Each structure stands twice: as structure tokens, then as C-alpha cells.
Amino acid sequence: MKDLFFKYIHELQDTITSKLEMIDGTATFKEDIWKRPEGGGGRTRVIENGAVFEKGGVNISGVHGKLPASMQSYFKVGEVDFFACGLSLVLHPKNPMAPTVHANWRYFEMYNDQGDIIDQWFGGGQDLTPYYLFEDDAIHFHQTCKTACDKHNPEFYPTYKNRCDDYFYNSHRHEARGIGGLFFDYCKATELMTMEQWFAFVTEVGDSFLEAYVPIIEKRMHLPYTSQQRNWQEIRRGRYVEFNLVHDKGTLFGLKTNGRIESILMSLPPHVQWVYDHHPEPNSREEQLMRVLKTPKNWV
């Protein structure tokens, strides 16, 4: 399973970065291959200052060795060996009419002294963070997520949609980071789902990413915008930073366990503003977005 999924994310990284370069038309991804001293490494691909993508990263990594002490207590296990691999992506378009998108698909294994697998699971998801709300985009993104889920279990979409709303939530602001999508974790073998069936589900979601995002970016990337709208995007990007640095378990875990900092923090937006006590004008498009972030909606 680990080889199968590791191969899958390698190929998916190629598929996604090629398509995004075609869309951008100007910038290309810069690749960094890095090694983890304790075992494994990764292939980071970052795009900056493109015509469409102001900053973005599509990274894969596969790491293994002794489970770090902080993860032992987190997973409530003793000294065991582990393997973890995944693909993480974040894209920050330049145009404030185009939404930021995040996705991640990952696989985890733990082993006993004899090298037998004692636990294994998948996790991941994909979610959208618009600066201006286009209902069509939200519906398209969620419909694509739902179609991928429904092929495997009709309960997956509502369950993982709600988990996404719960997880990507800036509790200190009482607002969602964006308009959600899917979030799942600890997808383990049960009587209903084998690991092979989970693999089929997770790769179905991975394969749906371009279908979910590309039509949206293509529709919005050339829309006209004002400098005030650009300011609003930069202020909202500040909330993205707040979520990633204060609440996101993956980011904090990476920062506190000597992960590759530049690969972890490629998720942070390129230009960001913090304005004291900023509130959008009543009945403005900015306020319309805030209403949806305060009370997550069902889009499909």
C-alpha cells in the first residue's frame, strides 16, 4: 500500500504542476529535492510571481524512521517505527476574484519491532478560500467533492464536509477560513472498508482536484479588480496566516518537530496586510463573504 500510494502522489504531483503551469502561461515551478536526516525526504515545487499564481506550492514527501517523541504522545503509542507520505498543495492567485485553494492527501503506517504494520490510515481533503464569493464556484467545488465521495459511500460527503467546516475554523475570530470542501483523517480498515477501498476513495478525491479547481481559476483569473479589492484580499490572507500558524495541526507539528520549514511555510501567502479593527461596509460584497464565513452553508 505504501509503495502504491507513494507512486500515486508522485504522478499526481506531475499532473497537477503541468496543468497549473499551462494555466499560468508565464511562471514555472521551481523544484527542490530535500533529504530528511532521520530518513526519507521530499520534492517541493513552488511557483512565484506568475501571471495567475502569485505564490503556490505542490509538495510531496515520504518520511520514515523512529516515531518522534512528540508524535508518540500524540498517537498514544510507545517507541515505534513509522512511515508517512503525502501531497500538500496551496495556491494563492494574484487576482482577488480567484480563490485560494488547499489540498492534502496522506498515508501513515506504524510498525512493531518485527517490522509488521501495527496501524495504518489515510487522511486528507481539499478546501476553497475565496476573497469574493461567487456562488457558482462554491457549488461547483462542493458538487465535484460530492460526486467523488458518492461513488464510495453516500455518507462520506456530508460527514467530511462538516468535518472540513469544523477544522478550518478561526475560533479566535468566530469565522471559517473559507467555504470548505472535504476533510477526513484516520481512515482505517473496518468491516465496511478495506485499506484498498480507502485507497480507491482517497485517489478518487485526489483525481478530482483539478476538475474541482481548474474551471474556477479559469473563470476568475482575468476578471478586472480595483486596488481596494486587492487590499481586501491581502487582509483576508492575514486570516489565512492566522489559521495556519495558530490552529493548523499539520503546520504546528512540522514547526515543532524540525520539519523542512520552507516546505511547510510555502502555504503562507506572498503579500499580506493586518489593519486594526477592519470591518467591511454594510451590504458590500466583502460583507456578503463574511456572512457565509460566519455561518457555513450547504452548497449542494
Add this chain to the structure above:
Amino acid sequence: MKDLFFKYIHELQDTITSKLEMIDGTATFKEDIWKRPEGGGGRTRVIENGAVFEKGGVNISGVHGKLPASMQSYFKVGEVDFFACGLSLVLHPKNPMAPTVHANWRYFEMYNDQGDIIDQWFGGGQDLTPYYLFEDDAIHFHQTCKTACDKHNPEFYPTYKNRCDDYFYNSHRHEARGIGGLFFDYCKATELMTMEQWFAFVTEVGDSFLEAYVPIIEKRMHLPYTSQQRNWQEIRRGRYVEFNLVHDKGTLFGLKTNGRIESILMSLPPHVQWVYDHHPEPNSREEQLMRVLKTPKNWV
């Protein structure tokens, strides 16, 4: 003691904001008076888009009531009442040649059921975060800190200088936030120091703030700079955000205990950049700063 110190920070806020408005010459502080539902409140003063100060806040607060559950476990006490007050300030100048400065002075009391004080202490400090290093500025700032400390105990400056270097450290970057200053906490009555003597020390440091910072800002606020130097300032401000959101106990505590978000996050810089894997040119002025942040120096 609580009334004495609360009065002191009120007056100090006035003294500091008047002086800063005189220096800026254009912008004035906007005042927000706020109430804490559970008891107490604050007076937040924020300056934005000034000729000198791009963003800054000089805030006081005094809060009381039942100690929140999260603080009970932090301080290892049961259900007690508390009082806390303090002044916090952060100034982000526009000119990248001028350093950001942060200061805080605070006092804490806890009570038993009869209303008797069962614990009380002072805390605080002040520290400087330059984007370009001027050794004269670092020496002046630290010398002012040392002079204030030495009037009370010759060991205070070396002890609190080292604590400042240890505390304002971005461990995930292996670099200091800035060039330090003073940091002290849990200053309680001992055989050597009464609470009155701690009050004299903390207010001595508070009184030294303008003397420590004003000559520096006045020297640097009109220096010429390039757009590349401004980019460097915005990238370094990103590290300031990382420290405040990932490591700073005060900020995280506020965010997780329903503090007044806008008063807590006024510390975040106005315009910030994150560039993937940015490194200054060898032997540049930017690299000179990095060397000092990697290995904190003794300035006096």
C-alpha cells in the same frame, strides 16, 4: 499596589502616546475603550498610516474576575479570583532603517475566598527588532536598559537580557526575533526584594522606554531607502508574525481565552511578505543582520 500600578500605566500610556504623536507629526492615536464581559476592560490606542509609524498600538488593560480554567492549570491553582493589568506596546515604523519596538509591563494578583492576596507578581520588558543593524542603536538601547536595571540590582541586566534572548526566539527558524533587551516575569516578594521595590524597578524600566527608543527612531526615520530594502523589511516582518502567532505565550493565551482580538493582534505588522526560501546576498547588510540574529551578542 494594584491601584498604584494601574494609575502608573494610565499615566505612562498618556506620556508615551503624546511623545509618539509629536514624533510622527501627521497621524494621531485612535482610542477604543472596551469592556470585558467577565470584569474589567481596557483602553486601546492605535496609530496607522503615519508619516513615521506605519502601524502601532499602545494599550492598557485591567481585568478581573474568576481565573479562567486554562489559567488555573497554567498557574497550577484551583478556582480563585484574579486581577491583572498591564501596558503593551508595539510600533512598526514605515522606514526599514528604523526598528520595530515592543514593550510590556504588567502586574498580577490572585485571591482566596476571603479576598486576601494569595499571590502577586510583576512582569515585563522591552525589546528591539531592527531590519537593518546599526550597532550604535543596539548599544544605546541596551545601555538604557542596563542603566535602569543597575539602579536596583547589578545582576538584573545580565539575567533579564539573557531571558529576553531566550524568549524572543523563533526556534523553528533557529534565529532571534530581534536584538533583544529585557524580559522578566514572576517578580515576587523575596528576602531581597519587597513588592514595593519591584514596583520601583518595573516603573524605572517603564520610564526608560522613551529614552531607549526615541533617539533611535529620530535618527533613522528620515533615512533614504530603496524598494528592495522595503521588501526585506516586509519579509522580516513575516518572522515577527511567526513569533507572535506560533511562540508568544501572551498572544496565544489571549487568542484561546476570548481576549479582545483586535487589541491582541494590533501587534501584527501592517504589510508583510512571505517569499519561498529567501536568503540574503553574502556579505550584504541583510546578511549582517542575520548573523547577529543567529548568535545574540552582548551589546554593553
